[in-house]
Amino acid sequence: MDYFQGTQRFIDYIEDHLDEExxxxxxxxxxxxxxxxxxxxxxxxxxxxxxxxIKGRKLSKAAEHLRNTNDDILKTAVKYGFxxxxxxxxxxxxxxxxxxxxxxxMNDYNWRSSRTNKINIDAIKLQIKNVSGKIVVNEKIxxxxxxxxxxxxxxxxxxxxxxxxxxxxxxxQEAERIPNCVNETIYRVCYDIDHSEEIAxxxxxxxxxxxxxxxxxxGMTAKCIEYAKMVTYNxxxxxxxxxEEKIINTYQxxxxxxxPYLEYELTNExxxxxxxxxxxxxxxxxxTMGISFSIR
Numbered sequence: 001m002d003y004f005q006g007t008q009r010f011i012d013y014i015e016d017h018l019d020e021e022x023x024x025x026x027x028x029x030x031x032x033x034x035x036x037x038x039x040x041x042x043x044x045x046x047x048x049x050x051x052x053x054i055k056g057r058k059l060s061k062a063a064e065h066l067r068n069t070n071d072d073i074l075k076t077a078v079k080y081g082f083x084x085x086x087x088x089x090x091x092x093x094x095x096x097x098x099x100x101x102x103x104x105x106m107n108d109y110n111w112r113s114s115r116t117n118k119i120n121i122d123a124i125k126l127q128i129k130n131v132s133g134k135i136v137v138n139e140k141i142x143x144x145x146x147x148x149x150x151x152x153x154x155x156x157x158x159x160x161x162x163x164x165x166x167x168x169x170x171x172x173q174e175a176e177r178i179p180n181c182v183n184e185t186i187y188r189v190c191y192d193i194d195h196s197e198e199i200a201x202x203x204x205x206x207x208x209x210x211x212x213x214x215x216x217x218x219g220m221t222a223k224c225i226e227y228a229k230m231v232t233y234n235x236x237x238x239x240x241x242x243x244e245e246k247i248i249n250t251y252q253x254x255x256x257x258x259x260p261y262l263e264y265e266l267t268n269e270x271x272x273x274x275x276x277x278x279x280x281x282x283x284x285x286x287x288t289m290g291i292s293f294s295i296r
Contacts, residue, residue, distance in 0.1 A: 003260045006031035008121045014054055015118055018061045019079055036193050036200050037266045044255035045124055056116025059095050066104045073100045128257055144228045149187055150178050151207025153221040157199050171206040177217040182209040190271040228270055230292040237285050264295035
């Protein structure tokens with residue numbers, strides 16, 4: 001699976017439709033990458049979200065249009081998808097530091113340094129290749145069959161990633177109520193991904209493996225993963241680079257430097273973390289934890 005080519009197809013589609021109302025779902029479909037993973041890959045690699053990139057490109061094309069034509073500001077705003085001159089002006093000023101009317105009259109202003117340029121995928125690919133060659137991460141393909149889990153389920157999204165540790169600590173306090181445990185490994189499983197909003201929501205289950213989940217403790221959820229093909233990364237070292245960055249750093253690393261070169265196609269079915277005997281804690285260099293992505 002060439003994730004770089006997929007991203008390039010998305011970028012080219014956006015560029016061809018900047019003066020139209022862009023259907024983001026249609027644009028993402030051109031990448032042949034699942035929406036859930038595409039949003040994560042794009043932000044990790046480019047540094048901004050899909051929506052921020054599209055808005056920046058539209059504003060940059062609008063700036064060119066203002067410089068090269070005599071069209072009034074409202075017409076330009078509408079042409080590039082802004083519903084009102086007020087909204088256009090507010091966003092334009094945020095990017096270029098001046099409102100459109102003043103911007104147009106400032107011949108000596110180097111506005112190009114503030115613009116959002118079309119992404120150069122070849123340059124990004126070279127940068128990722130150079131960096132990833134200096135970092136060691138183990139990677140393997142595995143099959144999961146009949147994994148029975150019991151734990152605490154919640155609905156969450158990537159913006160709530162900083163609450164994972166709190167949720168896990170709560171589960172550890174309740175885990176002694178679970179009968180038939182196989183071992184002390186803790187699983188965090190994300191599934192049932194909902195793309196109806198800009199930020200995808202999903203169910204998260206923090207759980208342990210059991211031999212039988214018929215005796216379900218009050219307030220807990222049972223889940224059986226009957227079959228899943230996974231690519232697993234054993235990430236060694238700290239999960240946290242700082243108190244404000246939390247576990248999301250690990251995912252940013254994987255989406256930036258490992259997944260772009262993955263030969264398999266990621267699916268939306270499962271994300272799975274495993275905290276086993278080799279996990280010494282989130283701040284320790286000798287910690288090891290597993291992160292698995294479902295693939296086809």
